[in-house]
Amino acid sequence: QVQLVESGGGLVQPGGSLRLSCSASGSIFSLYVMGWYRQAPGKQRELVAAITSSGDTNYADSVKGRFTISRSNAKNTMYLQMNSLEPEDTAVYYCNAAHPLTLRTAWGQGTQVTVSS
Numbered sequence: 001q002v003q004l005v006e007s008g009g010g011l012v013q014p015g016g017s018l019r020l021s022c023s024a025s026g027s028i029f030s031l032y033v034m035g036w037y038r039q040a041p042g043k044q045r046e047l048v049a050a051i052t053s054s055g056d057t058n059y060a061d062s063v064k065g066r067f068t069i070s071r072s073n074a075k076n077t078m079y080l081q082m083n084s085l086e087p088e089d090t091a092v093y094y095c096n097a098a099h100p101l102t103l104r105t106a107w108g109q110g111t112q113v114t115v116s117s
Contacts, residue, residue, distance in 0.1 A: 002027040002106045004095045009111030012085055016115070020080040022095030022108060030073040033098045036080045038091035038113075045094070049080060053100070062088070085115045 008020040020036065035050035049069035050058045057069050068081040078095065095108035 001104070002029065002032060002097045004097060004106055004108035006093065006095045006108040006111040009093060009113045011114045011116065013117050014086060014115055016085050017081070017083045018085065018113060020082070020093055020095075020111060020113075022078040022080075024076045024078070024097060029076040029097075031100060033100055034069075034071055034078045035096040035098070036069060036078075037094045037096055038089075039094070039110075040091040043091075048093070051078065082113070085113075087115045089113060090115050 002024050003026045005023045006020060008018060010018060012018050030053055033050060033052050036048040037045050038048050039045040046060065048060050048063055049067055051069045051071050059067065066082065066084045069079070071078045082089065090113060092110040092112050094110045097106045
């Protein structure tokens with residue numbers, strides 16, 4: 001089973017940028033479909049972006065053109081570059097890994113992103 005650890009969250013002003021990282025261990029990272037989810041207070045967890053083992057990506061409409069998901073299979077790490085941040089992006093961001101055959105998933109502990117002036 002893969003273990004995931006997020007980092008890179010923090011407080012940023014509107015219009016600013018942050019880069020989140022998700023480090024994986026314990027399994028063959030390159031096999032997994034990886035994703036970033038977020039959960040704001042009082043709201044359901046939602047998919048932000050996902051990337052397959054071959055690098056195909058998918059984004060929520062609300063972040064298209066502002067966020068970029070990427071992965072380095074050599075470093076067992078996934079990234080989320082977040083630009084033009086808005087207060088509505090404030091949430092806890094979670095890293096997710098889904099095995100393409102067994103469909104088992106794993107979650108990181110989450111990292112807080114706060115966009116505020």
